[in-house]
Amino acid sequence: MQQWHGLLARHAAVCNALEVALQERHGIGVSEFEALERLATCDHKCRSADLTEAVHLSQSATSRLVARLEREGLVQRALCEMDRRGIFVTLTEAGAQRYQEAKPTHRAVLQETIGDGDCVVCTPADD
């Protein structure tokens, strides 16, 4: 129970802070950032299903997330020749740049907030 409430509190606190900072300074949300990060660390392209796993959202939400990112010019949809049902989501130049800009913000907010909250058992000594 203590763990659970700690988890809720910490998640809410960090997500809120991240959402505000990323939205204000870079015009993207937490899920958008996670998606960009996944793409940036996956050779700049991966399947939609991989993103679904990365952002912890439903398949439909991921589809719309990709649509938003594409509308923003941060990613592109590419047909997958191997399996033409699927798509490759590829990071554009603008997307890679946006990610690099947002990354320090992301890390800084994490640093500030992830240790807060009342979840003592989840706080490791290091880091």
Added chain:
Amino acid sequence: MQQWHGLLARHAAVCNALEVALQERHGIGVSEFEALERLATCDHKCRSADLTEAVHLSQSATSRLVARLEREGLVQRALCEMDRRGIFVTLTEAGAQRYQEAKPTHRAVLQETIGDGDCVVCTPADD
């Protein structure tokens, strides 16, 4: 970073499992349960602002949450004589019963899922 992704993964996993179990077996969501729990552990009544804190939602979302619970007959809004801007949210008989029914489900799902996920640093030795 490891902590962060662990937090995200764990939160998503537990919330999903809880949402499904609570919704299927008791017709309430995670936030609804948290609100009922807060009320049950607060002498069956508390201010709307207290609920806002408990459920980690915005004030407007809490207002609608209370409206849903009231529509379901699980809580009632009572005028606060001390400060007539505010309200007391009170747990009804049905609400108290629903909470008692849902509580074992909630605890069981927590027990099953809160240790899962890939966040090793957040996993204490005990439990």
Added chain:
DNA sequence: GGACACTACATGCGCACGCATCTAATGACA
């Protein structure tokens, strides 16, 4: 007492979500 800043909660609005479903492509099997 009257004006005004402030607070508690409600509500209009736009947006992102999940669920169910649709479409198109794949793979297996006859």
Added chain:
DNA sequence: TGTCATTAGATGCGTGCGCATGTAGTGTCC
């Protein structure tokens, strides 16, 4: 090759969210 179950992703729909704002009650200062 034709049929059919399965899979990847897109989309209609209803719902819950946050933000901004509205409404009503409170406290202060004159």
